[in-house]
Amino acid sequence: MFFIMVLYNYVKIKLDFLREIDYNRYSLHRRIEMISNYIVPIPKERISYKKSRDPEARYVYYVTKRYRNKNGTPTGDEKLIGKEYPAKPGWMVPNKQYFTYFPNQDEIQPMRSPVYIRQAGQGMFLTMLAENLGLTGVLEETFPEVWRELLMCAIYMVCEGNVMMNADFFWDEIQVPKGFNLSSQRISELFHSMSAGAPLEFFKEWSKLTLENHETVAYDVTSVSTYADHEMAEYGYNRDREVLPQVNFGLLYGTLSRLPVAYALYSGSINDLTFFPYMMRLAEEVEASNVFYVLDRGFVSQKNLAFAHDNKIEFLACAPKGEKLYKEEMQKVSEEIQHPKYRIPGTELNGLVVTMDIEGNEYGLYIYFSKTNAALEENKLYGHIERLEEEIKSEMKPKRHHRYNRFYKVESTGEGEICSYERDYNKIAEACKLLGMFSLLCTKKTMTAAEALDLYGRRSGIEKVYDVSKNELESDRFLTHTDKTTRGKHFVHFLALILWSDLTRKVKSCNKKPEKTIERMLLQMKKIKCLNYEIGRVLEEPLTRKQKDILDCCGIKEGDFTKRILIDGL
Numbered sequence: 001m002f003f004i005m006v007l008y009n010y011v012k013i014k015l016d017f018l019r020e021i022d023y024n025r026y027s028l029h030r031r032i033e034m035i036s037n038y039i040v041p042i043p044k045e046r047i048s049y050k051k052s053r054d055p056e057a058r059y060v061y062y063v064t065k066r067y068r069n070k071n072g073t074p075t076g077d078e079k080l081i082g083k084e085y086p087a088k089p090g091w092m093v094p095n096k097q098y099f100t101y102f103p104n105q106d107e108i109q110p111m112r113s114p115v116y117i118r119q120a121g122q123g124m125f126l127t128m129l130a131e132n133l134g135l136t137g138v139l140e141e142t143f144p145e146v147w148r149e150l151l152m153c154a155i156y157m158v159c160e161g162n163v164m165m166n167a168d169f170f171w172d173e174i175q176v177p178k179g180f181n182l183s184s185q186r187i188s189e190l191f192h193s194m195s196a197g198a199p200l201e202f203f204k205e206w207s208k209l210t211l212e213n214h215e216t217v218a219y220d221v222t223s224v225s226t227y228a229d230h231e232m233a234e235y236g237y238n239r240d241r242e243v244l245p246q247v248n249f250g251l252l253y254g255t256l257s258r259l260p261v262a263y264a265l266y267s268g269s270i271n272d273l274t275f276f277p278y279m280m281r282l283a284e285e286v287e288a289s290n291v292f293y294v295l296d297r298g299f300v301s302q303k304n305l306a307f308a309h310d311n312k313i314e315f316l317a318c319a320p321k322g323e324k325l326y327k328e329e330m331q332k333v334s335e336e337i338q339h340p341k342y343r344i345p346g347t348e349l350n351g352l353v354v355t356m357d358i359e360g361n362e363y364g365l366y367i368y369f370s371k372t373n374a375a376l377e378e379n380k381l382y383g384h385i386e387r388l389e390e391e392i393k394s395e396m397k398p399k400r401h402h403r404y405n406r407f408y409k410v411e412s413t414g415e416g417e418i419c420s421y422e423r424d425y426n427k428i429a430e431a432c433k434l435l436g437m438f439s440l441l442c443t444k445k446t447m448t449a450a451e452a453l454d455l456y457g458r459r460s461g462i463e464k465v466y467d468v469s470k471n472e473l474e475s476d477r478f479l480t481h482t483d484k485t486t487r488g489k490h491f492v493h494f495l496a497l498i499l500w501s502d503l504t505r506k507v508k509s510c511n512k513k514p515e516k517t518i519e520r521m522l523l524q525m526k527k528i529k530c531l532n533y534e535i536g537r538v539l540e541e542p543l544t545r546k547q548k549d550i551l552d553c554c555g556i557k558e559g560d561f562t563k564r565i566l567i568d569g570l
Helices: 002-034 121-133 135-142 147-160 164-173 184-193 198-210 272-285 302-310 324-332 371-394 398-404 425-432 449-457 460-470 483-509 518-526 545-553 558-568
Strands: 038-041 047-050 059-068 074-084 091-094 116-119 216-225 246-254 259-267 292-295 314-318 349-358 361-370 408-412 418-423 437-442 529-533 536-539
Touching (some): 116 121, 135 147, 135 483, 147 164, 147 184, 164 184, 198 272, 216 460, 246 272, 272 302, 292 449, 324 349, 324 437, 349 449, 371 398, 371 418, 371 425, 437 449, 483 518, 536 558, 545 558
Parallel strands (some): 292 314
Antiparallel strands (some): 047 059, 074 091, 216 246, 314 437, 408 418, 529 536
């Protein structure tokens, strides 16, 4: 009986003890629940910090015991008590253990509801990209009064496209510098205030960053159509086959740096051949010296060759296939070039080099042959010949005789009526010699056919820039009404092209592609939002793995990125 009473009392005491513990635990749990939206001061003593997955906030530890280990090294026991609150330095968000060690903490503040939420990722990402590239520094030096506005307009164009009238809504949504105000009216005034020569100083400084010695520069021209009545807008050869007045846009592009260097706008009625010398003079003015130009076939003419020779301009250009001078040189080697010894490794092309004299000056003519293209062009040629024959049979139009003379011997009456015809197989055989062939004209004669081909292939970068300009940046139309605003807006468009090109080259150099396209990268960064409290800012949520990969791909440190969002702003 005595044993039973002792056992009963023991169990009762144990149960009471456990109930008290459970009550205390419940009380503490309720207390923590009550302060989950509050912050407390970080203790002054016996505190250590450790990194967290959130780069802007560290874990806070309380050192409960200090001692030396077996090796005599000072160490201690630590307990996690919370996490830093980056919006208010010196304060932290407590966890349950905090109140175990600091039960009498009275200095507690609520984390107030955010005053507003801003999209902060895109703007800060592109801002830091421009800074790392050196673009911001050049802008600030050459446009000290309005450099920030120009950069922000370029960022808007990268994110939203060419229509500036929607800019007000964009600025309302993103994190911008305090006091920043860039309305649609202010943007128009900014564009209108820019003189025709204003970008020249920028080009000079920018070329120093982007062009290295012996840099290869591609030059090409595209046209931008407009419905407005501009002085520069005139009818001319339209590459998009639009019956609209246009402004021509000539661009210099660094094939090694893979960045736009300089540009010129000129009247839509001026052809490319006529403007070429003026563009080369622009290159001289911006001190793009000691460079090698890669040009399209449209720039090869006797006048431009003489200009290039007189000004010691080194170039590589696609030779016009239809011109007799180059046609004859290709026909001479049409059989020889098909020999296996002229095969270029890693391609389906054969290539060889000949030296030719043009107006007393020697050039290298790099000739290439593709068996695959030859077969395709042969089918196309005979299809054309057969269509001409059907036309002769059915129409017999005297005015169209010149179309037939290339491949047919045609006899006509005194009145111009065709009375007989037959195929001219000698002319057809001559045309067949050129099937699958093209050539490159170069001031250098020492390169191999493979080297010249690789060099010319680099000009594809400028074609991609034009594609980005008209599609991604939506600048296939000048949506301005005066020449002044057109010139100002196009300079901003040029800055946007630089940013897009820099993004493109960085993604290409990444082993791991964070996203399939630049557009998707920008959409990922758009998801980053900043909560603005009266006492400071915090990110709405930590960065995702994909967002971190994008930053890493572009050489932007995650910690610097989040710090700029929370403290500095754009």
